Amino acid sequence: EVGMAITASTLTTIVVFLPVVFMGGITAEIFKELALTVTFSLLASLLVAITLIPVMSSRMLELEKEKKDVFFDRIKNLYKRSLRWVLDHRGPVLAISIILLAASLALIPFIGAEFIPDMDQGMFYINIQLPLGTSLEETSRITARVEDIVLTIPEVEAIMASVGSSSELLSLGTSSSDISSVIVLLKDLNERDRSTWEVMEELRQKLRIPGAEISLQASDLVAIAGSPISIKVLGDNLEFLEEQALIIREELAQIEGIREIDDNISEGRPELQLKINRELAAGFGLRPAMIASTVRSAISGDVVTRYEVDGEEIDVRLRLDKEKLSSPEQLKNLYLPSPTGAMVPLERVAEFHLSTGAREILRENQVRYVNVTADLYNRNLSEVMPEIQARLQERLDLPPGYQLEYGGEFQEIIDAFTDLYYVLLLAVVLVYMVMAAQFESFLQPFIVIFSVPMAAIGVLFALFISGHNLSIVTLMGMIMLAGIVVNNAIVMVDYINILRSRGSTVREALEEAGPVRLRPILMTSLTTILGLVPLALGRGEGGELTAPMGIVVIAGLIVATFLTLYLIPVIYSFFAGAGKKAEV
Incomplete structure (x- = not known):
């Protein structure tokens, strides 16, 4: 009765992790080991469950007279009565479930988003x-x-x-x-x-x-994704890029919660630029490379030999005395030896200009760009980025050939969320394929799959109440949930099919399967929920990273358990064409 059911239940949990193993980027680096660990652990547990457990049970368990459990009998009788009422009011029950799902989806704008929870x-x-x-x-x-x-x-x-x-x-x-x-x-x-x-x-x-x-x-681990706010302006003219960087800094400074605004171009370093007169230099037999080498040797020096002390070599650098090159005027009087034997002052063949150079010139695909970065305090990106985009759209007027890009943690969120959404979709498809093979039907797996979106009711309400944001951790919890929530439903639907194959009507099978499977469903759900409680509490350093995943899985599983016990029989009755009092 349960061999194929537990095999299918285990496989549905395993297949949701397969796409994660083959993902790329930072998300894969974080969760790949988790996916492999869970996959091989579940395979081992399945092997033990279908081989070792039956053998040990036959050797160690003794048949005893069934003991009455007054507390559980009350729960079971209450469930029987409530299940009959639900089956008699299928339409309103299904409508209420859909309304709750819509209400939970309406909470998404009020739930923040971040790449990884702050630790x-x-x-x-x-x-x-x-x-x-x-x-x-x-x-x-x-x-x-x-x-x-x-x-x-x-x-x-x-x-x-x-x-x-x-x-x-x-x-x-x-x-x-x-x-x-x-x-x-x-x-x-x-x-x-x-x-x-x-x-x-x-x-x-x-x-x-x-x-x-x-x-x-x-x-923080978030540092691997870059600054929370990173804004690039790409183009060729450095002066124009610097102007745009200053505008972006001004706008960011007016937004609440933004801290540590910085860029790579605003405050350049003072530098003395030498412009060589090639014609005059050629007249003395001097080439630009010779002049540059002489100036560099005078200022920085050259390693002329090495001095060994106790096996350690020390560079001996020859350079001019610092006091003789302490000002631009002294540098102008630096003598250059020419091939003709004459000593030529540097100022005879070069012009000096005191200017300010950029701290660094960054390029992306051979295009120059400036990068403005900032951190956040007590605000999340989903709140701040729309305000930033609206302000910059109003202030910046970029001509053709210039481009504005948003990077850093914001771009990582977009990339990671997109990948994980596809992973979640693929996970649901793989779960459907496993159940189609189990039930030998293309229709019945939809009964079980219906519990996956409904589990979002618990997930979104839990995130809203707990104050946690959507992140790659919570999305990973949802992917896990897609494989876990269907387990109890598979056991339920499989037993309903067994009862119907024995001659029971749809209504009789539904009313009998629920109470019979009540204890194992509650046991499997409670063991998973209680096992995740320490994770959800997030105690200790680094607990902030795992707490959202625990909360998501626990909340989703609680709702999914309720759905398995009540909504799955309702959906099954619709798919089976059973009327209010139908007998098939």
Whole structure:
């Protein structure tokens, strides 16, 4: 009676994970191991269930006189009466279910969206940028002042400062005398009352030091997706791109909840540009490459030999004394040896221009672009992005050849959600194929499949009440749910078919199958729900990542269990053509 049913139930859970294994991108990297683990665990459990369990039962279980369970008998009798009432009022029951589904779908605009739930890892970075050319001593003094302010926060456990280089997470390890970074470690979650983001927000208000540009960023898994807000303007003219970047910064600064606005072009570095007069240089026998090599050797020096100490080689660099090249005027008097033997001053063959150059010039598909980034505080992307897009559509007027793109976490959300929606659709198709083979019917699997969209009632209401956002974690929970919610329905429908094959009418089979399968349905649902409770509670560091998945599966399974016990018999009666009092 149950061999094929449990096989089909296990296979439906396994097949929903198959598309995940073959996905690409960040989502696959996060969930691929989960999919493989669940798949092989379920295959092993199926093998044990159909081989070892029957053998052990025949050896270890003894037949005893059935004991009466007064509590469960009351539940069973109550279910029998309610099932008869539901079967007598099929139309209203189905209509109410559809109304609840529509109401839950109406909650989607009120549920936020994010790539991955924020995790409070108790660590963040402070990046300090001082005016270009600031001495290392001054940078160290400002950094020490920042450290003193940070240590006044009671939640801080330890700090580590690096003067002359920025945090690798923030700026890929840039080195300069005018930058520094501080890594802040907080106490464990159970030893503090505030989250990492609340502590960071307090420090944003306190770390307002004149002349210093200070930014904060939490250490979070979301960093793999880039900044929450990342806006690109692509085109050829750097000056025009810089103007657009300033406009975007102005608009972002007016939006509530946006923090740490930055771009790659606004504050360039001062530089001294040399424009070589090729005709004059050629008259002295000098080529541009020779001039550039001489200037570079004078400023940066050349490694002329290596000095070995205790097996370690040390470069010996030959260069001009810094005091002889401390100003542009001194550089102009740098003598260039020409092939003719004459010593030519640099200013004779080159013009000097003091200008500001871009910090970096980025290209995408050989097209220049500027990138403006920002973080969020107490707001999610689904709320902020429509406001950003509306503002920029109104302010920016890009000519032909220029393009606006949204990237970062926003683009990752779009890509990941699109992939997971297709995975969910494919999972439902695979589940249908397994059930079609089990029931040997193309029609009956639709009875069970009906429980999949209906489970969204519990999912969306749970997300709305708990305050969690839609993310790749919650979507993965929904994909799991597509394989889990059909299990009880398969057992129910399979037993209904067995009763009908024994001569029972549709109505008799429905009224008998429900109470008989009530105990195993409740047992399987409760074991899954109770097993996911620790996951849904999200206790401990990193628990924020798994809690939404647990909540989604638990809420969906509760609703799906109710659907299996009441709505599946109603749908079956419609598909079987059974009337209110029909006998077939």
